[in-house]
Amino acid sequence: MDIVVTKPLLARSPRVSSRWNRILRQFTRNRLAVAGTIILVFLGVIAVFGPFLVADPRAQDVPNRFERPSWEHWFGTDELGRDILARTVNGARISLASALAAVAVALTIGTTIGLIAGYLEGKAGLWLMALIDLLLAIPAILLAITLAARLGPGLTSAMIAAGLVGLPAYARLARGAALQVKRQEFVTAAQVTGLTRAGIIRTHIFPNILTPVIIQATIGVGNAILLVSALGYLGVGAQPPTPEWGRMLSDAQKFILTEPYIAIFPGVAIALTVIGFNLAGDGLRDAFDPVVKR
């Protein structure tokens, strides 16, 4: 009970607010991190509002196929005469949503497993982590394509596969942090007051591991976008006519000898998005942990 009362006090204490100010200052002073954030905000706006502003990404216009970029079709048209701008913009929504979903899955399950393993320690904890380490012993992309193929090719399978591949990172992070935090005095104090294990994990250990998990998640979204698009490219992810970036590139490769421009814009979109997440993630890490910063 004690601790629940101190929580709001903590939030208002000047020391805490100055810590957040310092972190925010660190972050905004880092030009690359700001650039990354601007890219992400831009992409977010496109993902949310873009699809309302562009043409139907599935509307075919075969007589006007393979049109070079023009005023009418800014990015040109593909092999079925579909507007590549419309498909790329709609792809932003699909890629961001599926990557966020994959990270949400990885983060929730991974953090829970890691917290439990860290808090329990002993044999149960070791077994849990051994299971997690097994996932790391298989090359990520191979694990993901096998799983996606077995679940049946599709965007949902790709999301689940990308989530599973990302999961060990959160589990390890959460376990390490839980092991560290649980030895601190306030956790012992909470145990003495009679708080249950689940209660201690929730109210004391979880808030303390939030920072590294958020940083990992930011970079994780970028990696999930790369993985989901690779699965789309290999044919086990999003299926046509879904305008998913990886799938679009796989279709574009069939015409690469004669119409190479179709392969440009979806690729730029993937690269830009992942750069945005990597820059923002690096910036967050430096801001939260100035010691590591170089």
Place this chain on the structure above:
Amino acid sequence: MARYMLQRILIAIPVLIGVSIVVFLMLHSAGGDPAQQILGPRADAESVARLQEEMGLNRPLAVQYADFAKGAIQGDLGRSYRSNATVTSEVLTRFPATIELALAAMLIGTTIGLIAGIIAGVRRDSFFDYSSTLGALIGISIPTFWLGMILIIVFGVELRWLPISGRVNPRLGADPSAPFLVINSALHGNWTVFRDSLEHLILPALTLAGWPAAIVARMTRAAMIETMDREYIRTARAKGLTESLVVKRHALRNAFIPVVTVVGLELGGLLGGAVVTETVFSWPGVGKLAADAILARDYQVVQGVVLLLAAIFIVLNLLVDLIYSWLDPRIRYA
């Protein structure tokens, strides 16, 4: 050292068994019946049942696994549903092509990464540092398959300098599954095949090298910066050594330790990345084999490739551990 090595090897065995169980379960239990998937949705119940019987799928999972494990130990990984060849032979014929590609990529990636990382770390905040940091950021952010497509467009389609698919021109009569085609043809003085296979290797190797080059550059830069701030470097400078001697004699060796880990681990990652790169360039290796097998639902082959690559990954991790402990004796006693 012997004790530590033994310990590490003993840990690797249960990991390998665990991986085989995970892969087995993933392909045999998740998401429906393999027999149904192989025959397609329109197959009637009777043929599905017959195939199940034939594949032994109606036995308990534990029995199926035991059977599979027994075969795997003897090198029998079952047969491909498509070609009816043994999985072991399918994998072994394509494996040399993947090794050649992965080693070429590692060589290119590590060389570029080390040079860029060392210069960037020594000349911190210079123009070179910024450009190589930006290059590394792009390297870890662009999808491998798109990098491959861009290289195809630039060097294959626009400039027409290099071939864009396969391992060697079929008209030359060379075996596309031969081990180390490039080096071998040079050793035998077959310069036409040498030149052709080298040209075929360049674009896929560059594609696969992008990611490790970026990682090694980042890692080396960070390690160099950390080392250059150390006191013994200051001492070396105070002794009056020239800056290049300080870097060569004192900094490089210590900065090298974390880089070894990354190189070792990335080589494992490369084997996975090969699936994508080999698909882009129709490179006849295990990656392309796995990708094709997955699309054709040839699960025995998929299982074989995943197990093989996971086993190599585990062995590589083990080697990295051992090299690491040899470079830095403190690790053994930790």
